[in-house]
Amino acid sequence: MTDSKAIKNNPFNEIGKKPSMKYSGEYSLKNFHVEMRDGVKIAVTLCLPKNLGPSDKIPALLTQTRYLRAMELRIPFRWIFDEIVSTTPNPEIITGRGYAFIITDVRGTGASYGIRKYPFSDAEVKDGYDIVEWIISQPWSDGNVVSKGISYTGTTAELFAVNNHPAIKAIIPGHGFWDPYTDVAFPGGAYDHAFMELWSFLGKNLDLNNPKAFREMMPELWLYIRGVKPVDSDKKFELLNEAVELHKSNEYVFEHTLNKSFRDERLPDDTNIDDLSIFKRKSLIEKSNIPILAWCSYYDSGYCDAIIHRFINYSNPLICILGDWNHGAWLPANQFHLNRTKVSPSPTERINTWINFFDQCIYGDGIQGKILYYYTIVEEAWKKTTIWPPKGCNYQKLYFSDNLTLSKELPNEENSKDDYKINYRSSSGRFNRWWALLGLPIIYDNRAREDERLLTYCSSPFKEDTEITGHIIACLYISSTHDDGALFVYIEDVDEEGKITYITDGEFRVIHRKISSNLPPYKTLIPYHSFLEKDATPLNPGEIAEIKFGLHVTSVLLKKGHRLKIAIAGCDKDTFSRYPSEGRPTINVYHSKSYASYIDIPIIQNDNRGDN
């Protein structure tokens, strides 16, 4: 993002006033327990400006995590640096800009007591209310509380609004889901086995205060972190050991979701996956009318789509941001610039922008209406819009055609089809958008090699620069030798020299293919599949079926002379469960007059590009 065009509409320049430091940036740090309504003790780390005057009153910024609120470092780092405050490298900026910074271990994790059967439970959400009550009773509190976070802590920040506490003034959920079924656990109904297993492994080890999970998943943390920071009074680790003993009764999502398929399958306490979602709590969040700034990246799991769902569903005052970095924006992820090493905006620029937003909500006029900032890859330009899809968006179909091509023309022959025997070695690798949830780099650098295993179709060169912004829809007419299967559809840019670059993708388990006529639980811009058990529709082997689904949102400029390529796989072996679990289907992809498979592309008309 070094192009000068990236300055215009850049949310990190536009949001709020320029930062001003109210305190020196030095801060005091305390670790202690706060008791919740049911007696469960929650571990809290409190950072206050060191030069806070006795009559000074300041707002509080709260982050509730399950990844250790504060970590004790290994030597030699512990001899030089203070304990690390989880996921937030900038307590000096937060306290310097006049906020108390409070981080908690959610119940059942870290140095907190309690047992958790699943994440984001109502009890966990209600703890937010109790913590606010504690915060506003403190002598330094001015009665205002805001919350922010990334990933898990982004979701706890968003669910914080559910409490409808009048002290809560704004929230910033970053890189979080909207619908955990489609955004992370079962994208397109296919089980994200790798993440669910690793995330549970990580959680279990963290809850038992064993850093070995970091080695597998966040080695940069493992290098310098010894474990969770106990509360200050717990010199002999007795309280921590008691808490960890309780955590041994925790349950983990992998145990509850493995070998499941449907949205309505049961979790503990007679819940289902929707009960953990944001969308099911939307009305409570809207009731609060709390201003929200939600942000994510096109390359991050299904969380990119969660941004669009927030934008088209929430009535709250809302700013949304979609950029080109990895999960949490620690690394750049623009696939057209894989040599970039520095992420833009930097973590410091980011935290300052977030505090600008909070300042505006606490001290200023707040925000009105909705705005979505989105970055167009290749054009390397920020844009903003108050409507989605953006002004000038028109869908254009590219039909699968003979000789593995894509054409604007409807096929006019009958019985044209391509056979494809599923290659179960195909994989998008371990640096894809799903593994990214572990904080890994995002690198799809194997597309040329990978495409050799897949069924691919390629367009002719584009005659002009063409902006694609929104959800590409895939509509495939297929028959199969088996009644179950999954389709993984990759969209790629091919330049004049044949270099292939990943743009986006989508995945879909075919038994969920029925397009539901029922009202979706929230507004969506892609074909609505209920993913309910009653709607499961296995294929009849040999019979042609329509499989229509949305790919993950993108915004990219396809340059004049480049071609668009679609690559179809039947598995993504390093990430998703295999469908069917046994056997090796052959599928036929039809491109005939009666069964014209296509992709539908949201193209922004040339005269609207960059004007909104």
Add this chain to the structure above:
Amino acid sequence: MEGLLPIMKEKFKQKIEIKEDKENLTITLNVKGDIFGKFLYPDEIPIILKLYGGLKEDLQMEIKINEKEQEVDIILENEDDFKKIYSIMKSLWENAVDMLAELLKGNYEIIKDVPNIDK
């Protein structure tokens, strides 16, 4: 942590003094000034030797911790072990910083040969 990388090596150099006593096969680490939290847990020296120093085997060593003086004596059993550990110690902090820089760049290969140091 990333923002602190450029100053880390110098800070460690200033903060931690390493002394060798060949006669008594003892390496002493003395940490100057304020530190954060506990000075040293008994299991930490063998862990960092493996983690940052590339040590593969379990060497016999006696660890004497003086919490108040922020000093630890590492007493080895023989001269070969003493030489090996002293040589590792001399570049241990620099290695730690270099490894962190590599991991932050996404180069996870750098830890693939580190033995199991966790519970």
